[in-house]
């Protein structure tokens with residue numbers, strides 16, 4: 090007899106972001122297997138996973154090459170601390186340095202996106218002390234709606250009140266600027282004439298705080314969980330310029346946008362902007378095993394060199410950082426991404442899907458359709474242009490699931506109603522599957538009278 094997983098789960102598992110009192114009325118799916126873009130539940134129902142689990146299963150499910158690489162590595166050397174060298178971590182670091190832009194050459198491995206950002210924050214603060222002796226440069230400017238993780242530093246950089254307020258007081262030194270959210274400009278301006286005022290705001294914050302107290306700006310090139318906010322083309326180069334003008338590091342959080350998701354290997358390539366630190370996770374192993382990384386430019390890395398008595402080394406250790414098995418998965422994953430040119434597929438199929446989704450703009454319920462590659466969002470509105478209610482947006486995503494399509498939905502990110510769904514499928518998506526996602530969404534929107 091099969092176990093009643095839901096009963097056991099209810100008794101013992103504490104799920105993230107979930108109100109357990111609602112468990113009776115909510116049926117969480119029990120997923121048991123998956124292949125390609127499809128996940129299968131214990132009742133044998135198949136779904137097209139148009140959210141790639143959590144934006145991360147970039148190469149799709151059921152990749153034998155990754156399974157084999159993991160199996161072989163576990164047999165050979167399951168673990169050894171990264172205070173010494175292990176072969177998969179070394180090879181993966183070399184391959185990452187080869188495919189990252191510019192001189193992002195020095196890879197610090199950890200286990201997750203939160204840890205990657207935590208690491209970047211700590212590297213930035215230490216860099217500040219080593220580069221500007223006598224000054225106290227520790228502040229890192231981030232943006233409202235941005236998400237950088239659940240640990241204290243990364244959460245303090247996060248600009249989503251609902252992910253922060255129960256845990257305050259947070260780490261000091263993280264002033265926030267408004268995001269480049271053109272559809273509902275937080276500064277009340279129009280994209281054609283704003284002069285990218287939201288980037289100027291970052292400069293004003295630097296001046297207001299005192300440049301001698303600021304060390305970095307951290308940003309997702311395209312804000313992910315905060316609404317898929319794809320900035321105007323001038324925005325990221327302007328951030329780079331501001332950082333250069335004030336001697337600050339630019340930290341780009343490519344935890345979602347990395348590894349082909351936006352149609353380039355890394356999103357910063359869309360604007361030809363090289364960060365000083367880049368943070369990676371999710372698509373680094375396509376979720377097959379946990380792995381994160383913070384990669385530093387040679388210039389940043391070199392400031393950590395010195396005699397032993399100078400204490401310039403980076404004093405952070407992570408038991409599972411550089412885990413040989415996770416790195417073996419990362420190497421196999423990167424090989425698939427490159428050999429199958431999945432960023433090009435994301436660009437091609439993503440452009441096709443975006444142009445289809447844009448036709449939904451004629452429906453009164455659709456306020457905005459946006460994104461790049463296979464990182465797309467649809468924002469819903471009430472007839473008067475205000476946010477569609479959370480309940481109605483939940484209904485849209487529930488009906489999509491009923492019809493066999495799983496999408497993501499903005500959650501715990503903003504104070505307003507949660508009116509945005511996310512389409513971020515595995516990068517192996519075909520045009521036929523893209524058409525199915527579009528057609529199902531169109532049907533749900535026209536059939537349902539909201």
Ligand SMILES: Cc1ncc(COP(=O)(O)O)c(C=O)c1O
Nearest residue numbers: 201202203236237238344345370
């Ligand atoms: C942009 C971004 N940064 C960091 C993180 C944190 O990554 P993790 O959940 O692996 O700690 C996430 C997670 O969704 C993310 O979207």
